[in-house]
Amino acid sequence: MKKTYIIYSIIIFIILAVPGLLVLVLPQREYSAIENRYLDKLPKINTSEIISGEFQEKVSDAFNDQFFIRDFMAGLSTSFKKSLGFKDIGGVYLAKDQYYIEKIEDSNISKDQLVQNLKYLSYFIEKQQADVYTMFVPSPGTILNNKLPAFAPFYNADTIYNTASTILGTDYITDLRKALSPGSNENGDFYFKTDHHWTLPGAYAAYQEYCTTTGLTAQPYNSFNPVKASSSFYGTLYSKAPVFTAKPDNIYAIQTSLAENAEVVYDGKKQTGIYNKEYLDQKDKYAYFFGGNYGRVDITTGSNADQKLLVLKDSFANSFVPFLLNDYSHITMIDARYYNSPLLDTALSENYNHILVLYEASNFANDKNLYKLIK
Amino acid sequence: MIFSSIIFLCMFMPIVFIAYYLCPARARNFLLLLASLIFYAWGEPGYIIVMVSSIAINYLAGRLVSMYKEKLMPVKAKAVFIISIILNICTLFFFKYTDFFIQILNNTGFAKIPIIDIALPIGISFYTFQTISYIADVYMGTTAVQKNLVNFAMYISMFPQLIAGPVVRYGQVEKEIGRRELSSENTAIGIQKFITGLGKKVIFANQAGALWEEISAMPPSGNSVLLAWLGAVAYTFQIYFDFSGYSDMAVGMGQMLGFNFPENFNYPYQSKSITEFWRRWHISLSTWFKEYVYIPLGGSRKGPARQAWNLFIAWALTGLWHGAAWNFVIWGIYFFILLLIEKCFLLKFLQKIPKTICHIYAMFFIIAGWVIFACGDIISPSNYIKALAGINTPFFNNYAIYKLYTSIFLLLIMAAASTKLPACILDQLTSRLNGTARFWIKAIFTFIILITSMALLISGSYNPFLYFRF
Numbered sequence: 001m002k003k004t005y006i007i008y009s010i011i012i013f014i015i016l017a018v019p020g021l022l023v024l025v026l027p028q029r030e031y032s033a034i035e036n037r038y039l040d041k042l043p044k045i046n047t048s049e050i051i052s053g054e055f056q057e058k059v060s061d062a063f064n065d066q067f068f069i070r071d072f073m074a075g076l077s078t079s080f081k082k083s084l085g086f087k088d089i090g091g092v093y094l095a096k097d098q099y100y101i102e103k104i105e106d107s108n109i110s111k112d113q114l115v116q117n118l119k120y121l122s123y124f125i126e127k128q129q130a131d132v133y134t135m136f137v138p139s140p141g142t143i144l145n146n147k148l149p150a151f152a153p154f155y156n157a158d159t160i161y162n163t164a165s166t167i168l169g170t171d172y173i174t175d176l177r178k179a180l181s182p183g184s185n186e187n188g189d190f191y192f193k194t195d196h197h198w199t200l201p202g203a204y205a206a207y208q209e210y211c212t213t214t215g216l217t218a219q220p221y222n223s224f225n226p227v228k229a230s231s232s233f234y235g236t237l238y239s240k241a242p243v244f245t246a247k248p249d250n251i252y253a254i255q256t257s258l259a260e261n262a263e264v265v266y267d268g269k270k271q272t273g274i275y276n277k278e279y280l281d282q283k284d285k286y287a288y289f290f291g292g293n294y295g296r297v298d299i300t301t302g303s304n305a306d307q308k309l310l311v312l313k314d315s316f317a318n319s320f321v322p323f324l325l326n327d328y329s330h331i332t333m334i335d336a337r338y339y340n341s342p343l344l345d346t347a348l349s350e351n352y353n354h355i356l357v358l359y360e361a362s363n364f365a366n367d368k369n370l371y372k373l374i375k
Numbered sequence: 376m377i378f379s380s381i382i383f384l385c386m387f388m389p390i391v392f393i394a395y396y397l398c399p400a401r402a403r404n405f406l407l408l409l410a411s412l413i414f415y416a417w418g419e420p421g422y423i424i425v426m427v428s429s430i431a432i433n434y435l436a437g438r439l440v441s442m443y444k445e446k447l448m449p450v451k452a453k454a455v456f457i458i459s460i461i462l463n464i465c466t467l468f469f470f471k472y473t474d475f476f477i478q479i480l481n482n483t484g485f486a487k488i489p490i491i492d493i494a495l496p497i498g499i500s501f502y503t504f505q506t507i508s509y510i511a512d513v514y515m516g517t518t519a520v521q522k523n524l525v526n527f528a529m530y531i532s533m534f535p536q537l538i539a540g541p542v543v544r545y546g547q548v549e550k551e552i553g554r555r556e557l558s559s560e561n562t563a564i565g566i567q568k569f570i571t572g573l574g575k576k577v578i579f580a581n582q583a584g585a586l587w588e589e590i591s592a593m594p595p596s597g598n599s600v601l602l603a604w605l606g607a608v609a610y611t612f613q614i615y616f617d618f619s620g621y622s623d624m625a626v627g628m629g630q631m632l633g634f635n636f637p638e639n640f641n642y643p644y645q646s647k648s649i650t651e652f653w654r655r656w657h658i659s660l661s662t663w664f665k666e667y668v669y670i671p672l673g674g675s676r677k678g679p680a681r682q683a684w685n686l687f688i689a690w691a692l693t694g695l696w697h698g699a700a701w702n703f704v705i706w707g708i709y710f711f712i713l714l715l716i717e718k719c720f721l722l723k724f725l726q727k728i729p730k731t732i733c734h735i736y737a738m739f740f741i742i743a744g745w746v747i748f749a750c751g752d753i754i755s756p757s758n759y760i761k762a763l764a765g766i767n768t769p770f771f772n773n774y775a776i777y778k779l780y781t782s783i784f785l786l787l788i789m790a791a792a793s794t795k796l797p798a799c800i801l802d803q804l805t806s807r808l809n810g811t812a813r814f815w816i817k818a819i820f821t822f823i824i825l826i827t828s829m830a831l832l833i834s835g836s837y838n839p840f841l842y843f844r845f
Binding site: 001004005006015017019050052053060064070081086087106107151153 | 380822
């Protein structure tokens with residue numbers, strides 16, 4: 001028995017000590033693409049930080065973040081919780097058909113912020129000469145509610161639409177819920193399974209609605225020549241609850257000469273074409289569309305149309321706007337989160353024909369930057 | 376530093392234990408002292424001074440008490456004894472209760488004293504109780520004085536039980552402080568005990584805690600009777616697995632170091648009365664209050680009225696020990712009332728009725744007790760209690776059904792794991808095997824528990840520390 005005890009004890013100490021040693025010996029990882037964040041690294045010894053305890057905290061954090069099989073352990077942790085029967089992990093529902101759906105409850109929607117934002121928007125609309133259209137992209141859980149686990153709480157989207165209709169008036173709102181309600185059609189699924197964004201077919205369904213509202217003529221889906229840009233997209237929701245069995249999403253993007261030749265200026269930086277291929281090799285593949293989040297993106301489309309469009313938006317617009325390249329000579333996209341000039345001035349002084357406000361519904365309700373609309 | 380962290384498991388623990396095993400026997404106490412001071416200073420660099428002063432004062436007091444006793448100077452011995460007890464209690468009182476009492480004074484309306492708002496040195500309630508027990512035992516003559524400063528300091532600061540118990544009284548480890556045997560068997564069994572405790576904390580308590588946190592944060596409009604009870608049950612499991620997990624880790628590491636620490640929990644949720652519950656829950660603490668508060672006050676020797684009063688004091692203090700807030704005092708008094716009722720007549724009645732009913736009775740009051748205990752963590756305690764009682768609250772809602780069916784498996788496993796059942800089943804299944812095979816079966820379980828716990832810790836899952844108030 002003595003030998004057994006000794007062998008066992010040695011194995012345990014190896015399991016404990018080797019990862020600890022590896023943290024000290026292996027080169028430090030800067031960034032976790034899976035989690036989309038910078039990792040904590042071992043700090044330099046600093047006497048005042050040792051006295052305050054800050055140094056110790058940093059070391060403790062670094063031991064978590066620099067663990068040699070961190071990503072595997074994260075997958076193990078989620079898989080374990082899943083096997084216990086948990087249906088939501090890390091704020092994400094593990095929904096049917098391998099869908100990940102962000103868990104947004106009524107308590108996550110700030111009613112006050114929503115009303116405030118709508119008032120900002122209402123004021124903004126009043127000041128404009130241009131036609132203003134507002135589209136709220138339904139949260140994935142609103143459309144895919146039959147995929148949610150049984151009885152899983154999810155916020156009531158009516159709250160947002162009804163409040164918006166009351167404050168803005170129904171004329172200014174295009175309700176996308178009906179158009180997106182099938183969740184998929186012959187073009188494909190409307191939402192990614194591993195990411196919180198909509199897919200190209202989802203954005204196209206909204207494009208059809210947009211055309212109906214504005215009087216533009218919607219072109220057929222296939223005329224945009226959609227092609228598969230990536231077949232290995234693990235989105236942000238996957239990162240919050242990585243399970244080993246998850247399958248990657250495909251990213252489709254339209255391939256037209258306008259999309260490839262448009263002149264795009266990102267916060268002052270010029271580029272030809274609306275796609276950023278380098279992101280396809282990275283984790284955040286959705287940034288293939290317009291390079292992710294910028295305060296202001298100006299697109300000279302090269303189209304013969306003579307109209308100008310301003311899009312006030314969150315990231316959902318990035319895969320939607322490509323459909324409009326043919327309909328406008330110039331499109332400006334502004335993300336209020338990263339844009340620090342007076343928005344009202346910009347909109348008034350630059351002579352737009354159309355202004356589109358395009359936000360995912362819960363994002364709009366909770367956005368804290370829309371006060372910029374009245375400046 | 377906390378046990379349930381990668382830095383402890385993968386750095387502190389291997390370094391300290393390997394050094395300890397390689398180190399010659401006479402240097403081990405010094406090594407252990409050094410490791411304990413580093414362990415404590417890691418999380419509380421400033422408050423190491425408080426602990427070191429406490430060690431110095433009590434070491435000196437112990438020496439003086441025993442010297443005066445030897446020289447037959449009982450008055451002086453008594454004076455030193457009383458002064459040192461007062462110093463110990465004042466230190467604890469200052470850090471833990473000053474703001475509580477300032478607020479009481481302010482609430483009377485006669486005073487407006489600003490609160491001092493200082494952080495509680497972690498573990499102070501545990502090591503202060505150990506120093507008090509030491510001084511009291513030396514004064515009473517039930518234990519010999521410790522003349523070796525390193526040995527004494529090591530006893531007070533020993534990292535396995537420093538921050539969350541058990542309260543190891545000096546007499547219980549006196550011999551082992553001087554001389555203890557290491558054996559490969561104790562190391563291996565100690566490791567298994569430690570990993571079991573780690574699993575209780577990380578796998579069970581933390582998951583139950585996450586469930587409780589979500590439910591306790593529920594606005595009253597979203598609550599239902601079912602949900603509120605589900606939350607209370609989750610908290611009931613969280614506190615048991617957290618606390619007993621910490622104790623198991625402490626006892627396991629003690630065994631690895633050659634100590635025999637007392638067991639702190641003995642399947643308390645199997646109890647069939649509240650009296651039995653308190654014989655099985657946090658045993659080292661209830662024993663301490665019995666030995667150093669209840670019995671010195673006279674215990675049951677001075678008539679039933681005095682006995683009831685003594686019980687009341689002991690339980691109010693037990694409550695207050697758990698945190699400087701009224702809900703803890705109420706929680707203590709709540710158990711005083713229940714215990715008194717049981718003592719008077721209920722225990723006799725319970726013996727006549729089916730055991731299942733006794734068990735339901737005990738669990739109901741235990742769970743209700745935990746709700747009082749947790750009041751400080753609930754957004755609106757009064758609404759929560761209304762929800763439990765079904766006042767202005769629907770019996771169930773979708774949220775409750777969702778939470779119930781997604782956590783029922785975990786809850787059932789935890790219910791089984793809080794009884795002797797798993798151990799009995801394992802013994803049954805392996806009864807035909809020889810000792811080595813049985814050991815390896817347990818060993819495989821510990822590998823799985825250890826890796827799973829590490830995965831949960833690394834992924835940054837919910838991992839609260841419950842003892843910052845103790």
